[in-house]
Amino acid sequence: MSSASRAAVALAAIATLPAGAIAAQAAPASHPGKPVYDRWCAACHGDRGAGDGEGAAHMLPRPRDFTRAIYQIRTTASGELPTDADILRVIDVGVPGTAMPGWREQLTDRQRADLVGYLKSFSPDFERAAPAPISIGEEPAGGADALAEGKRVYDQLECFKCHGREGRGDGTSAPTLADDWDQPIRAADLTESWTFNGGDAVADIYLRLRTGLDGTPMPSFSDAVEAKIVTDEQLWRVAQYVRSLSPERPPRVREVIRAARVEGALPAGPADTAWSAVEAYYVPLVGQVVARPRWFVPTVDGIWVQAVHDGRSIAMRLAWSDPSRSPDPAWDEWLGRIRAGVPADPGPGRADSVPAAQGPDRLTLQFPQRPTDDSERPYFLGGSRRRPVHLVRWSSGGAAVEEGLGTGPGSFAPLAGGTGFAGGGEWRDGRWLVQLTRPLAVRDSTLPGLTPGTAVPIAFALADGSNGEGGLRGSVSTWYAIHPDVPTPTRVYVQPVVAALLAAGLGVVVVGRAQRRQRGERRLTSEES
């Protein structure tokens, strides 16, 4: 190669650099991004960017290890470095579905740009020329046919191997997945688009299909497009279909779950089609990180709650994504990885490590034991001695629903009678559907009855046995309220009609009398004249 052509190549390389590329290799000690990083990022990502900060061991996925320069969310081809804009985007908006928050509001433009440069300085790979984003076209118009095609291609490309037939991350390969640091990693639950790591616009999803998510098992499909195994348009269809599996907007969280009054029978079971007509309320759950053993890596991050009553009994349906029906031997490998990857979190005098055997999946409903108002609700995490809670537990083991009293985190004293809760559940395609039913009134006066027209506090807890959960390990909600609606009485419809009729009748009388009086007066006047 002549020196001239070498220079030309070098020039060409420079020309492909994005304008304003941020220098990677400033001396870290004096880098302007260092103080920002040390203050805001190092606690998770580690002083030297190896993803090994103090908080890291409890997190799955682990905080990014910048020393290997492997970035999930990119606009560049599989295995390529990210662009500066790619890194900045993640700093700005965070990584949904993980512990990484967005920093656009906290840090100035200058600080965030400095951070990009500093992160790059952790890996010599950034000495390479900056890669160019892959070029992508416009999203084609959607519609029902597009979604049907997307579903067909989703199956053809065997996306279900990891993401499951219905997209809930319950594919047959899901229990075996690990990231590049050999930590267990979930196949994304495609029905919760608000947890998509790289955003949930159709174009975001399409980009993930084209670029893959480096460091994870998710591959790039660009080669498959190049090899004409799938067309670019079909890949867009898959993205549109995947997006359609989630609600258009992230579910709004509402404090009060209303149980409508229904005429006729309550739904017969969790799969009863009558439930499809009942309003569903989304309750977000988070890992139980208050009492030891704390749990930072829960499987379940939300539950959909529906309720109806018929004046005598109330039926609730609870639905949540869980890729395993625990215990399931196929998930033993997963539990082994969780045990290896999550440190024990011992309480005083206890050596609490993640159990070696899978327990069942378990749902717990929690109510105050005694009537209460907002200012005196029991402690949200299992109540206290002074203000106990009434606990209702359903588990996948097939045992009957249990009721008990809780007087603190993790406590459960079985009740002989209880409030008459009964129910059952079924698991299909990565989702539990559980129906629990009880009489509104209770015979045991120490337990709370439910009265139409009165809201009662309720909280939720879930455990996924195959994830090593059970006891205090699992996910919990704070207090919400359940409100059995008062039926609209017949008089509400009759009274306005009666009132209108009465008013009209009265009007006729009044006007009639006035007219008669007027006529009488005229007669008198004419007689006088």
Next chain:
Amino acid sequence: MKRALLSGILVIGAAGVVAACGGGDGGEAASGDAPAAGAPASDAPAAAPLGSGTITGTISFTGTPPQNPTIDMAEEPDCKAKHASAPVDPQVVVANGKLANAIVYVKSGLPAGAAVPAATTPVVLDQDGCLYEPRALAVMTGQPIEIRNSDPVLHNIKAVPKVNRGFNVSQPSQGMKTTRSFDKAETMVPLECSVHGWMHANVAVLEHPYHAVSGPDGTFSITGLPAGTYEVEAWHEKLGTRTAQVTVPEAGSATADLSFAASGS
């Protein structure tokens, strides 16, 4: 594709094919970097083999080889059907005391600054019956690896290197071919399939062509060496490494027989 091309250009530069290049590949985008780190100096004119010496040998295994784990392929009947008996993961393959799938390569001793010819012939890595074939391979930096899917099921081929950049490519269709290469020396680059967690292969990426993989009879042969004294290493995914020092006379041959043993023996 672009990656392979870039690497190819780098290797051509590394091999110092100054005269032959003649701008044939010029005009293509290139990184503008210096030749791959650690590559032999680029100003040596030679592109021919450095010599005609040979190292041959046999990799043996003494003791009882470990049992290879069976694989539950119930979820992939199309792959399962390709196996006459219950599929096993062939981690340690021993026949008559001879070990297959050991990667043998010259670890040190090449003349400093020697310009070695680039390797442009693709090495094929197949996915057949939901197993890699071969499961151990050695390539030169920049040498294309043609990855084939001979199964009617989804595979993804994922490289998890420490030095090179990785990749993770979906191959959703039987017959699909993907070509990739690595531009830096690295022993070893693990390859894996996320869909089928049991699938593993390893690639040795070297800056020279003096490498081989032991066959079913344990033998290997490394050719084209100049006279000299070399450290030869045999690497096996489960058994670790063995090294030997050999002296190759001008246009002659040397023998490097290496032996692994069952753990504990």
